[in-house]
Amino acid sequence: MRRHAGLGLCSVCWQKHPDRPFIAAENLAARLDCPPPWLGDFAGHLAARHCASRACTMIGTLGRLLQDDHPNHPQALLDRARRPGRSIGSLARALEDYFTYRGLALPTDHADRLAAGRRRRRVEAAPPPLRPQVQTFAESLLRARERALRAGTLPRTDTTIDAALAIVRDLAIFLADQWGKQDWALADVHDVEAFLARRPKARQRRLIVLRQFFRFARSRKVLLVDPTREVQANGPSGFSGTTVAVGQQRELFRRWTTATDAHPHEALLGILALLHAASSREVRLLRVGDIDPGDRTVRLGKRPHPVPLDPASWSVLQRCLAHRESQRTDNPHVIVTKITKSGRAAASTAYVSHILDPCGDPPRKLRCTRLAELVNTLDPKLVAAIFGMDPEGVMIYLADHVDPGRLPEPNAP
Numbered sequence: 001m002r003r004h005a006g007l008g009l010c011s012v013c014w015q016k017h018p019d020r021p022f023i024a025a026e027n028l029a030a031r032l033d034c035p036p037p038w039l040g041d042f043a044g045h046l047a048a049r050h051c052a053s054r055a056c057t058m059i060g061t062l063g064r065l066l067q068d069d070h071p072n073h074p075q076a077l078l079d080r081a082r083r084p085g086r087s088i089g090s091l092a093r094a095l096e097d098y099f100t101y102r103g104l105a106l107p108t109d110h111a112d113r114l115a116a117g118r119r120r121r122r123v124e125a126a127p128p129p130l131r132p133q134v135q136t137f138a139e140s141l142l143r144a145r146e147r148a149l150r151a152g153t154l155p156r157t158d159t160t161i162d163a164a165l166a167i168v169r170d171l172a173i174f175l176a177d178q179w180g181k182q183d184w185a186l187a188d189v190h191d192v193e194a195f196l197a198r199r200p201k202a203r204q205r206r207l208i209v210l211r212q213f214f215r216f217a218r219s220r221k222v223l224l225v226d227p228t229r230e231v232q233a234n235g236p237s238g239f240s241g242t243t244v245a246v247g248q249q250r251e252l253f254r255r256w257t258t259a260t261d262a263h264p265h266e267a268l269l270g271i272l273a274l275l276h277a278a279s280s281r282e283v284r285l286l287r288v289g290d291i292d293p294g295d296r297t298v299r300l301g302k303r304p305h306p307v308p309l310d311p312a313s314w315s316v317l318q319r320c321l322a323h324r325e326s327q328r329t330d331n332p333h334v335i336v337t338k339i340t341k342s343g344r345a346a347a348s349t350a351y352v353s354h355i356l357d358p359c360g361d362p363p364r365k366l367r368c369t370r371l372a373e374l375v376n377t378l379d380p381k382l383v384a385a386i387f388g389m390d391p392e393g394v395m396i397y398l399a400d401h402v403d404p405g406r407l408p409e410p411n412a413p
């Protein structure tokens with residue numbers, strides 16, 4: 001095996017040497033006529049988050065960008081480092097994280113491009129005769145969001161717009177495939193009722209979106225009569241979801257507190273949802289700075305008060321923090337994945353939505369179980385104040401039926 005000339009190491013040891021990224025950065029700076037002042041610090045940024053070989057590969061790619069004839073200021077360099085497609089590339093992600101954290105460049109519009117691609121795929125999935133109105137409806141949603149941003153009100157998120165376009169797309173496919181209708185003006189109330197009957201649990205949400213679309217279509221003279229005007233939601237006004245039985249709650253509690261086969265992320269999300277009614281978004285965005293070790297409290301989402309943790313929940317949180325420390329990351333979030341450990345972004349929604357797959361119960365079901373229990377045993381107004389929820393949103397969990405086990409015995413004193 002040939003040894004490295006300078007350090008006397010074999011090739012395998014040299015590939016793993018921690019000084020390789022810094023030596024590569026020094027050699028790159030020596031080749032450049034005007035090396036950027038942040039190059040050495042960026043090499044340390046890569047060395048702390050990636051292995052030596054991967055860091056050197058990214059520094060080599062960065063060197064080719066710095067040696068071309070284009071401007072080398074941070075914003076232009078970040079734009080040129082991006083790759084086409086769904087991922088901007090590891091180098092572009094590292095540059096974006098480094099530049100934005102130090103105020104050298106603005107974040108890329110990668111999230112906006114991905115959202116635009118999702119909207120385009122939903123519009124193109126509609127049948128061609130019905131597609132122009134779906135495209136126009138998507139543009140109107142984006143204009144409404146821009147007006148809301150300028151007015152300072154709550155704008156629609158990309159997820160909300162994607163869901164609305166998916167519902168309109170499904171209706172267009174239903175009209176074309178089931179009834180052979182190639183014009184929105186031919187849609188009537190029977191078509192809407194048949195479409196809503198395919199998914200009864202989503203009837204209310206789908207009807208809200210269809211009313212928005214047909215009001216928009218009627219204002220554009222696409223149709224004369226709104227087919228959703230006489231359609232009723234007919235859904236239950238109260239809570240109609242499923243909850244977890246007490247015996248199964250005990251099994252899940254033992255799985256996340258005493259067993260060792262559950263992943264720390266699964267245990268944290270499960271125990272916070274089961275005992276503290278935490279949503280997956282609150283746990284996904286939980287940061288290390290939101291934890292108070294002295295009082296053993298955490299800040300969850302927009303709740304007005306810190307949430308005190310019981311010994312079991314605190315132990316699970318410490319296990320998750322130990323798992324985070326083993327990843328050697330500077331990401332401020334508690335839940336850090338292999339993708340996010342080299343940056344500062346939170347874990348993806350898709351990752352968090354599948355954390356509880358091994359136990360078979362989604363986070364929403366566990367959260368609803370805890371909220372229903374608290375609302376039916378405590379004052380609903382108190383629950384709304386604790387969780388920072390609207391009183392109307394809490395009252396849907398108030399049941400009109402009491403389990404026989406909660407009633408006192410007939411002959412009890």
